[in-house]
Amino acid sequence: MPPQSPSRLTARLESLRPAASTEKPGDKTAKPKGAREVRSAARKEAILAAALEEFSTSGFAAARLEDVAKRAGVAKGTIYLYFADKEALFQDLAREMLQPLVAHVENFATIDLPFPALADSMIDVMTHELLGTRRQDIIRLILTEGPRFPALAEFYYREVLSKIFAAIGQVLQRAVDRGELRHKALIEFPQLLAAPMLVAIMWNSVFGAISPLDAKAMLKAHVDIVLNRGDA
Amino acid sequence: MPPQSPSRLTARLESLRPAASTEKPGDKTAKPKGAREVRSAARKEAILAAALEEFSTSGFAAARLEDVAKRAGVAKGTIYLYFADKEALFQDLAREMLQPLVAHVENFATIDLPFPALADSMIDVMTHELLGTRRQDIIRLILTEGPRFPALAEFYYREVLSKIFAAIGQVLQRAVDRGELRHKALIEFPQLLAAPMLVAIMWNSVFGAISPLDAKAMLKAHVDIVLNRGDA
Amino acid sequence: MPPQSPSRLTARLESLRPAASTEKPGDKTAKPKGAREVRSAARKEAILAAALEEFSTSGFAAARLEDVAKRAGVAKGTIYLYFADKEALFQDLAREMLQPLVAHVENFATIDLPFPALADSMIDVMTHELLGTRRQDIIRLILTEGPRFPALAEFYYREVLSKIFAAIGQVLQRAVDRGELRHKALIEFPQLLAAPMLVAIMWNSVFGAISPLDAKAMLKAHVDIVLNRGDA
Amino acid sequence: MPPQSPSRLTARLESLRPAASTEKPGDKTAKPKGAREVRSAARKEAILAAALEEFSTSGFAAARLEDVAKRAGVAKGTIYLYFADKEALFQDLAREMLQPLVAHVENFATIDLPFPALADSMIDVMTHELLGTRRQDIIRLILTEGPRFPALAEFYYREVLSKIFAAIGQVLQRAVDRGELRHKALIEFPQLLAAPMLVAIMWNSVFGAISPLDAKAMLKAHVDIVLNRGDA
DNA sequence: AATGAATGAGCGTTCATTCAT
C-alpha cells in the first residue's frame, strides 16, 4: 500500500517525455526575453537548486518545502507556481539534471579512439561531470527513492540509462571487434562497467566522512583490470 | 522476477535470528528462561521482522509504526517497550541483521582454496545468502538512509565493512602471493570486488520491474574479468 | 431536466443588466461616456456575470476568484479594481441582481384583474422569469449564505422581500375585499404564497438530478388549493 | 470541476446504507459496555454535537475542524479516530440526526385518525421535533450543501424524503378516499404540504433576527387553507 | 487601468509518541 497512487505517477510520467522545444536556437522570430521572463526562469532555477540541496540532505520524504522555499529565497506558495507538487518538483529536478549527462555520454560513441584511450578519457569526464558534482546527488536520490517512485525509475531508465548503455554498447562492440577488449560479457552487462562509478557515489555519500575514497584512482584501477593492464 | 513471497522471507528471517541467542537448551550457565522472557524475546523478534518488512518497502521516513505493530501482531505502544523510538528501532534492526553477516565472510579467510575456486564459491554464497533475501534490503537501507544516520553508517563501517574488507584483503593478498591474481590494486580497492554485488542489489530494487538483471551471471562475468578468464 | 445551457443563461443575464444603467443614449443630463468608461462598465459586468456563475456552482466559500477572473476574461488583480474583496463582490452581485426583481413584482399590485387570473398570470411570470434562470441561483445563494452575511440578509429583506410582501399584501387584501379569496391568513403569512416557489428552487438544485420536479404544475396545484379550486 | 471527486463520494455513499445492527436490544449475550466503550461513544457524540454547531454556524466549507475539536474538548487528531475526514463527519452527522425523524413520520401512517386531527397533530410533532431543534439546522445544511455533495443529497432523498413522502402519501390517499380532503394533487406534490415547514426553517435561519416568524401559526394557517377551513 | 507573479496565513490530515487503564 504505497503512499502515492501509481496512476497519478503514470500520468505525470507522460509529461516526462521530452517536450519538443518549439523554440530553436536560431529562431529569428523569437522575441528577446523580457525582464519578467528572465526573473521567472531565475526563480525556477533557484527553486530547483534549493530542492536539490534539501532533497540531497534529507531525502525526498523528510525534505520540507518550507526549507526549499527559504533556501531559494521565495515564499512557500511560489514553489507551486512552477511545480505542481512536491513530487513534480522532484521529478523535474531529476530530469533537468540528467538530461545533459546523456548527451555527454552519447558523444563518446562518436569518438573514434582506441578503447584504452577512450576509457581513460571517459574516466576523466565522469570524474569531472559526475563525481563531486550535484549530479551524483541526483543519481543517489534516484536509486534511493526509485523503489517508491516507479515513474521516476522508469524515466531514468528510459531517458538516461538505456541511452547511456546503448552508447557504451557501441563503444564496447567496436573495441571487441578491434581486438582491444577480451570480455564480450561487458556488452551484455554494461552495469559491470558502471558499477565502480556507482560504488564511488554511494561510498562517498555514506562513508565519505569516515573513510574517503579516491574515486578516480579506483576507476583507473578498474579499467586496468578490465583491460588486464598494469600492476605487473 | 517479482521480489519474492513474504512467507519465504519470513521463514528465512527466522533462520537468521537464532544467531543472536547463543545459548542452547542444555547450556548450564544460562538460567532457564521463564515463559515470560521467551514470550518477550519472541515479541521483540516479531517487531524486528515486521520493521524490516516495512522499512524495506517504504523506507525509513514513510514507514508507519502502526503498520509495523499490525504486522508484528502487537499494539503500537508495545514497540516502545522494546525500542526507544523509531530511529532506535531502525538502528537496532540494522545492527541485529548485520551481525551474522560478518561471521560468514570472515569464514572465507580461513578457507584455503585456490583463488578461482574460492571466488566461484563466494559467488554462490552471495547469491544464496544475500541476493533475493531480506539481507539485501538491509544493505540497501543502510546505503539509502546512511547519510541521515551517521551513527549507523559508522557502525556498519566499523563492525561490518572493515572486517569484511580485512578478510577479503587476506584472501586477495594470498592470491597475489600465489600468483593466482594479477591485480594488486584490488587489495587497495576491495570495493571493486564488491561493486557488482552492490549494483545487483540496487538494480533489482529500482529497475527490477522494468528490466530484471541476472545477478548471478553478472557476478560470474565479473570474476572472469578479474581473473582474465573465459569468453574466448 | 439539466439546469440549462450556459449560453442561454449568459444571454439572459445580459438582459438583466441594462436595468442598472438607467441613462438612455439621448439622456441630456448624462455626460457622454468615453470609450474608457464603457469598457470599464463592461468589465464590471463581465466579472459580475462570471461571479454569478461561480458562486452558483460552488457556493461562496468554495468559489475561487481565479476562476471568476478566468471566466470573465480578466486578470485576478482586476477584480480588485472593481470590488473591495470577495465578500464585497458577492454582496454587490446579490444587490445588482435583486434590484430588478422588485419592479417586476410591484407591477402586479397595479394590475386590476380578478385574483384568480392574476394568480395564474403570476405563475407564468415566475416560471419564466425566475425558475430556470440565474435569478433563482441568486435567491438560493441568499438563503444559503444568508446566515453568514447578515448585512446581505437585511438588505434583501428590506429592499426586496418587504416590498414584494407589501405588494402581495395589497393584492391579497383587494382579493379578500372582493370576496375572491377566503383565507385572510395569507395576508399575515405571505410566505405561504411564496413557499412552493422556494421549494421548487431548492428542490431542483438539490434533488433535480435524482427526481426532477415539475415546478409549474406544482405551482398551479398550489393556486388551486388556495382558491379551493379544481381537482373534482 | 467540483472540488471533490464524485467517485469518492459514491463510494462513501455505499456505507450510508443502514448497516444491519447485529446487536438487538434484547440480546442477552451482549456484554455490558466497559468504561472504555462508554467514554468512546461519549466522545463521538461530543464531536458530532460540536460539528453540528460549527457546521450550522459556518457552513461546511468554512467550519474549521480545529474549532470542532476545541468545542468537543478533544484534540484535532481525535476526530480522525472516529471519522475518516471532514466529509465523512458531515455525512455521519446528517445520518445520525435524521434517522430518528423518519421513524416519527412513518408512525403517522399507522395512526387511524380523521385527517384534520392528524394534520393538527403532525404540526405539533413537527414544531417540537424539528423547528427550534438542531435537526432544522441539519436540514438547512443539506439543502445548503446538497448541490456540492450529491451523495449526501441522494442519501437524504433515499433514506429520509422518499420514506416521509411515502408515509404522507398513504395518509393523504386515505383522507381523499374518506372525503376528508379535496385536493388530490397533494398526493402528487407532497412537497406542497412540506413547503411551509421548509420556509419556516429557512426564514428563521436567515431573517429570524430581523423579523421572527411564528412558524406554528403559519403551519396552522396552511392546514386551514388546505382543508379550506376557518378564517370565515 | 490592468496584469499576474508573489505572498503567507490558514487548514486538512498524518503519525510518532504518550499514558491511563
Next chain:
DNA sequence: TATGAATGAACGCTCATTCAT
C-alpha cells in the same frame, strides 16, 4: 506488561490579497 485511545506538532497545499511592472 500490554494496550490503543488520545495527543498535537508538523507539513503539504490552497487561495485571497498585494504590488511591481
